[in-house]
Amino acid sequence: MRALLVDSTSPSGLRLGETADPEPAPHEALVRVTATSLNYGEVAHRDEAPDGTVLGWDAAGVIERAAADGSGPAAGTPVVTIGEAGGWAELRAVHTGLIGIPPAGADPAALSTLPVAGGSALRALRRIGDTLGRRILITGATGGVGRYAVQLARLGGAYVIATTGDPAAHGNGLRALGAHEVIAAPEEADAPVHGVLDLVGGPQLVAAYDTLGTHGTLVSVGHVTGQPETFPFGALYGNDGRHDRSIVTFYLLERPDIGPDLTWLAERLAAGDLDPQISWRGGWDRADEAIATLLDRRLHGKAVLEIT
Incomplete structure (x- = not known):
């Protein structure tokens, strides 16, 4: 699969490249990612991870393969997810307790701003x-x-x-x-x-x-x-x-039980009760631009990368 990989030789510390598909544990679903939002903490500390690491806390997409233990949504279900890594890639393995189910037709880019923020x-x-x-x-x-x-x-x-x-x-x-x-x-x-x-x-x-x-x-x-x-x-x-x-x-991922909260937030966003405040939006080939804007404190709101 393609992913944004940590690369200490790159000026931005990241590069688009190929890496192995994740192998989900029985309680994890495999998600095909369509959008991810950037958070200051993960971007600012990206150089602390080994080369080849796939970072990324937030991601929205569609279930590619349901969890083997029967938990979580079925294949084909649009979802919004959170995890400690893996969101900056075409595929993500994620604990089913960290998956929210948005209303039909919700914008994946807007959904991707929800998990951490x-x-x-x-x-x-x-x-x-x-x-x-x-x-x-x-x-x-x-x-x-x-x-x-x-x-x-x-x-x-x-x-x-x-x-x-x-x-x-x-x-x-x-x-x-x-x-x-x-x-x-x-x-x-x-x-x-x-x-x-x-x-x-x-x-x-x-x-x-x-x-x-x-x-x-x-x-x-x-x-x-x-x-x-x-x-x-x-x-x-x-x-x-x-x-x-x-x-x-405070620690957001103290327990893998945030799925219902993500579902509720997605419903509020789809209903217009919440504004995602997207300030930058573009393809993941422009990640360097988004990261520079975020680190320079020129971005107030959320930056979203669309996975193509």
């Missing part, structure tokens, strides 16, 4: 708890996860506060997605919040934690700054009257 946003918001009528702060809201988080929090009845480094440039777009307020930094929040979905890490996580009210929860999802989280002495005491506040770490 939409799945992370959905499950992180669940960790916060009830959002109906609650003030929810989302840091780094212009990225793929952030844009889905804004939409899902608004669908969940939250008062949504979004942060971005450039509110003048991105404020209108985030408000169109559902943000009630768009601010440059957590310190600008004018009242305590019930929950934080932090997609940045570093000093911004520390500042975001300081916005939490009593019983509030911060879910740490992103770590793009590469900086440590250093809390000033006394920050965790609650001497200001705000007690029982939590910081929760």
